[in-house]
Amino acid sequence: MKIPYNKVHVHGQILFAARGGAIHTFNLTDGSHISSWKHPDADKVAQSIKAINEAKAEAALKIEAETPATESDGPPAKRQKLEGDNESTSVNAEEASAPTTAQDEKPQAGHFDGRGKKGKGKAAKDFDNGKTRFARVPDRPVITHLTSTPDGSHVVAITGHDKIIWVFEHDGNGQLKQLSQRTMPKRPSAVAIGPDSQIISADKFGDVYAIPLIIPADGSKSLASQSSLPLPSKKSFKPTATTLTVHSKGNRLALLNQIKQAELANESKDHAGGPGFELNLLLGHVSMLTALVLGEQQGRKYIITADRDEHIRLSRYIPQAHIIENFCFGHKEFISDMVIPAAKPEILVSGGGDEDIFVWDWLAGKQLFKTSILSLAQEIAPETTTVAVSGLYSLLYPSEDGPMTYILAICEDIKAIFSWKLNENNELHCPGIIQLPGKPLSLTISPSDDAPPTVIAAIEPDAETKAQSLHAFRLTMTNGRLAVDVESCFKDKEVEANEPEISEEDVRGLLYTVESLRKVVTGGPDEEGGSETPQGNVDSDVAVDTGDGEQ
């Protein structure tokens, strides 16, 4: 199969649709294809995957004749190592390396130097042993986030596998010009563009950074730098233990080795500085961040972040992002997306692994309403027991009494769009279900002033329906519920034909990542504790000493 479109974003009459590592732009009015941008790795990876598969097939034939296949399994696919690593691992990859600028090379060289070296060493060893006959399958570039500035003049995209934030200039007619690429310290998991031209990016390590949309030519710093929390300083290594703190024989030995190592490291003197571009740490959770939105009330701006540990945190915006105003408590499972409806800036709608969608007064941290999305999902797929919301969107539907706010939601693996009307009491009513010819991956809404809005859905087409991966339709309303009016299509035959083949499994691994956020209940009775009262646990089963260590 071909990789389906996985992210869509609309601005004006231009649709930006990401498909794997490529962004295609379309004209919304006539569905024509305008332009394409491809991640520099895209072709390289496709070719090397092809070559590896061929080599594997060949070897599998050979091994079949000789011994039971053991080697053909190869090592498990690992995250792609950055930079120079490519030569040693992806033997079949084209030598054409990504056209990176000096500025972009720097962070990688600095930050990952140690690790990169280690990786290389290991790879080399494996080669010596003749263990790895084939290169590791390199990661396919996938654009995980796609958004534009409110005026549509710039487009920001994130590729997950290499942690890069890409900024493009958009001419307003669908032509993109790449302005910059910046490698973040960790994989970004949510992004928003602030009103002061700051990209606010949340990452999987729990940190939120601000980087300027446009890199100033004169190297001047933005306002965000004033509020930035200090990044861990990189000093030359000095063993932190002393003979006063280390007492056992083994530890003393370790300390001695540490000191020796430090001397060696200081001799080689390869300490590089920061990331090489302005990067301001704003705030952080000790949890994987999953969603980020910017809110504004009474002229004050806020950053709202959500994580895998059920927290929705409200922090002030730059330059006081270190101040936490509030939390919205109520979720019992991970949160995966949040939306603030355009016409109701005081309302936040959130969803994730819970069976409910929550409505909040976010400034007060107060839960206003919740409604079950699971019960809606069960109308489509009756055997469903859990849902993982993969996207939340809001739209305005014109009516005689002024525009009405609707909330749309999609869930992983559920072939439908769910919609609710957000009424004046901030409750979600009139649930509607729009069935889709495939699993939805992303939605975007094209508003129009007096006509009903158009929804563009990126879907993974069903094998039976053979639908297009880009699915667009005008909405209509019956009895307050949203339904499909007119469908339209995009002319992407050419784009489709140029896409390399990809296995279904790979698509699953790349594009269905929300459900995996759910916490898995592991461990046995040894993990209990917590809530027990001193009196209560006298007779109860007692925890053994394992369990709390590293897992």
Place this chain on the structure above:
Amino acid sequence: MGNQTNKKERRDRFRERRGQDGVVLLPRKKLYRQRAHANPFSDHMLEYPISPEHMDWSSYYPSYVDEEAPRDESKPPRMKQDVEIVDIGCGFGGLLVGLAPVFPDKLILGLEIRTTVTQFVQEKIWALRAQSSEKLYQNAACIRANTMKFLPNFFKKSQLSKIFICFPDPHFKTKKHKARIVSTTLNSEYAYALRPGGIVYTITDVEALHEWMVEHLDAHPSFERVSKEEEENDECVKIMLNETEEGKKVERNKGHKFVALFRRMEDPPW
């Protein structure tokens, strides 16, 4: 594993024994030892309230339950007062036991991530309460929690007046620095839970960690360092230096102890 099972059995036997003859025995530390490190990023099987309102404190501070308040079955019992002093990573609870008689009118809570160690402290406090004729130690308790992830689930904004961070895991490796209990981003959460004027107490025997904590708390706009003078006059500092289990160990080994106090400042206007 064999050893651990033995320890568990011995612990059980000890528990059976101690209730007899009307004499309440303190738990013995050697039966409750646990590996000194826990991965704060792991999910574990933690139990935590959905929000501070959902937290049932009644079993931890039974004598502080507000019996007169009308009972709402959907909510946990109302308490006469909130927890105000918190020891993050309380370990074997030396500081709790030291502080409880000094602040008889404040609720003190120890938070510890290791299950068996938490049980030790809970049983110790239970035994101390039973032994005390003047009804001491009713204001101390310990729960198992991962504060790095779930501190705001337990405490409301500005609920706390003192946070103790005593002899935390130094996490020497640079890669593990995010696991340190004091970090730029976590300090914001401490500032959230502390009321303006509240104090963060830090003590460690690792000089580099001391420097790290000072650097990060100093750099955080919500905190200012408390002067040496004030530090010396604070009775909590003395307890922290001498009553904590680690403090005693460092004393025995003739190590250094580094103390730093930070005051939570008022938030700037917004």
